[in-house]
Structures are given as structure tokens and as C-alpha cells.
Amino acid sequence: MYDVLAIGEVLIDFSVVTSADVPQMFGSAGGAPANVLAAVAKLGGRCRMVAGVGADAFGDFVRHVLQTVGIDDSGVIRVGARTTLAFVHIAPDGERSFSFDRHPGADTQLRPEHLRSDWFEQTKIVHLGSLALSHEPARSTAHRALDLARQYERVVTFDVNYRPALWPDPREAVEQSLRVIARADVVKCAEEELHLLTGRRSPDEALLELAKAFPETRFLGTLGRDGSLAVIQGECRHIPSIPVQAVDTTAAGDAFFGALLYQLTNEANPDAVRNRLQDDAFWLSALRFANVAGAMTATRRGAIDALPTLSDILEHMPA
Numbered sequence: 001m002y003d004v005l006a007i008g009e010v011l012i013d014f015s016v017v018t019s020a021d022v023p024q025m026f027g028s029a030g031g032a033p034a035n036v037l038a039a040v041a042k043l044g045g046r047c048r049m050v051a052g053v054g055a056d057a058f059g060d061f062v063r064h065v066l067q068t069v070g071i072d073d074s075g076v077i078r079v080g081a082r083t084t085l086a087f088v089h090i091a092p093d094g095e096r097s098f099s100f101d102r103h104p105g106a107d108t109q110l111r112p113e114h115l116r117s118d119w120f121e122q123t124k125i126v127h128l129g130s131l132a133l134s135h136e137p138a139r140s141t142a143h144r145a146l147d148l149a150r151q152y153e154r155v156v157t158f159d160v161n162y163r164p165a166l167w168p169d170p171r172e173a174v175e176q177s178l179r180v181i182a183r184a185d186v187v188k189c190a191e192e193e194l195h196l197l198t199g200r201r202s203p204d205e206a207l208l209e210l211a212k213a214f215p216e217t218r219f220l221g222t223l224g225r226d227g228s229l230a231v232i233q234g235e236c237r238h239i240p241s242i243p244v245q246a247v248d249t250t251a252a253g254d255a256f257f258g259a260l261l262y263q264l265t266n267e268a269n270p271d272a273v274r275n276r277l278q279d280d281a282f283w284l285s286a287l288r289f290a291n292v293a294g295a296m297t298a299t300r301r302g303a304i305d306a307l308p309t310l311s312d313i314l315e316h317m318p319a
Contacts, residue, residue, distance in 0.1 A: 008033030039258020050075030
């Protein structure tokens with residue numbers, strides 16, 4: 001039994017550091033769903049990735065990285081397009097912006113027929129990100145994955161992960177994200193994504209609005225250095241993070257979500273995972289753990305290479 005099955009993008013992240021007179025570029029394997037799985041795997045979880053890559057050196061490289069981290073890459077399929085490239089522009093304070101070489105990009109070419117039903121039967125959680133929703137046929141593949149997750153009564157988690165460069169019209173991003181949110185059990189939104197989905201400037205108000213609109217879904221908000229938010233017993237609760245000096249926030253949100261999924265699945269069968277969704281005490285504890293994972297990741301450059309181990313997190317957990 002796998003802990004998490006992720007369907008989405010695995011790509012090459014080129015980190016472009018802008019603080020020097022001469023730009024510096026560092027390449028590493030990435031993609032939000034792959035980063036989330038790597039976070040789970042580094043903590044001891046068992047994961048499988050389903051994605052499209054190119055028949056090129058970059059595709060071979062990302063598969064090698066997944067294998068090295070301990071992720072089952074049997075669902076990573078070579079398709080008729082080049083491996084997608086992302087360019088992460090890192091500001092001096094560690095914050096980042098994105099651009100992409102994706103014309104069309106192998107991640108968009110994953111098709112519904114690539115999915116195997118036994119992958120869904122053999123996992124506790126099915127995880128999706130929004131980049132798969134921006135283009136066909138990956139969009140249809142994401143919805144087929146949702147159908148299979150429901151067929152086997154698996155918990156579905158979704159990362160809104162809005163990237164403006166991939167959506168000419170942000171209204172389409174909202175529409176497509178809401179279609180998945182309506183079928184998800186756990187949804188993570190960054191602060192700017194809460195505003196995108198609701199129009200509200202207050203993250204607390206936005207999270208409460210979403211929780212009211214989708215009462216069966218657990219919504220989580222990430223606030224960077226300020227920690228995270230969750231709706232607990234009808235109220236928006238703020239869970240603070242630990243202070244760190246951020247170097248690169250590229251994978252901090254993915255580390256947060258991966259640590260949370262590790263907590264959800266650790267020593268639990270599929271029924272126990274679903275039961276934990278309703279346990280408020282579990283969420284408060286798990287979010288503190290996830291906050292530390294995200295903070296530790298921000299202190300290191302890169303994506304998968306920056307993700308913490310279990311001992312890293314436990315060493316920095318607040319008393």
C-alpha cells in the first residue's frame with residue numbers, strides 16, 4: 001500500500017538568482033506534486049508519481065532524482081513533447097516568481113488512458129495540483145484521476161498552486177480550480193490564492209468563505225513566515241511558524257503539504273486516514289509539524305534537495 005499517489009508535473013526548476021551583477025542559474029528536479037511526494041518520501045512515506053516527461057536528458061534526470069529519493073516512478077511516462085522547464089526567479093529576500101518553457105510541455109500530455117486503476121486501489125491519498133488543469137489532455141486526466149479516487153473511496157488532496165504565466169485568463173484558473181475543490185477532501189491555498197478564489201483581502205475571511213461554500217472540504221492557508229491557517233470548529237485558527245532566515249522559498253509550500261500528508265498517512269490504513277480528516281486536535285498538531293517543514297526548506301536553495309528529514313523537523317519543533 002502506498003501512502004500518496006500524485007498526478008501532475010515533474011519538471012526541471014532553473015533557479016535564477018537576481019542579487020548578483022551576473023545572473024546565476026541552478027538546475028534541479030521539481031514540480032509541485034513531485035516536491036510534495038519527495039517531502040513525504042524523505043520523512044519515511046511510500047509514494048508513486050504519475051507524470052509525463054520527454055524522451056530527453058531532462059526526463060531521464062528527473063526520473064533518476066525520483067528514484068534516488070525513493071519515489072516509485074513506474075507511472076512516469078515518456079510522451080511526445082519535451083520535458084517542461086520552469087524558471088524560478090529568486091529575489092534577495094528569498095521570494096520567487098515563475099516563468100515556463102512549456103510549448104506544449106510533457107506535463108500537459110499525460111492522457112486518461114495512461115492511468116491504471118490499481119494505482120488508485122493501492123494508495124491512501126490521491127494528490128493533484130492545478131498545473132494539470134491549465135491544458136488538455138492533462139485536465140481530462142486529472143478529472144479521470146478524481147473519478148478513480150472516488151471509485152476506491154480514497155482521500156483527495158489538492159494544491160491550488162496558481163501560476164499566472166500559465167493562465168492567460170485568471171478567471172479560467174478559478175473556474176477549473178473550483179471544479180476540483182468541489183471533489184477534494186483537503187485543499188491548500190497560499191495567501192494570494194485565497195484572494196484569487198474569493199476576492200477577499202483578508203486570508204481569514206477568505207478561508208472561512210471557502211469553508212462555508214464547501215463544508216465537506218478541509219481548507220488550509222499558508223502565510224509564509226507567518227505560519228498557516230485552518231478552519232477549526234467554525235473558526236479560523238492561526239498556527240505560527242518558527243523564525244528562520246529564508247534563502248529560497250521555492251519548495252516551502254510543497255514541504256508544508258508533504259509533511260501534512262505524511263502526518264495524515266503515517267501508521268494509518270485508508271479508513272484511519274479518512275477519520276483523521278475530522279479530528280481537530282490532529283490538525284493542530286499536524287500543522288505545527290508542517291510549518292516547521294516549510295520553514296526549514298526555505299533556509300536551503302533548491303526544491304527536492306532542500307526538503308528536510310524527520311530528524312530535521314523534530315529538532316526544530318517548538319516546545
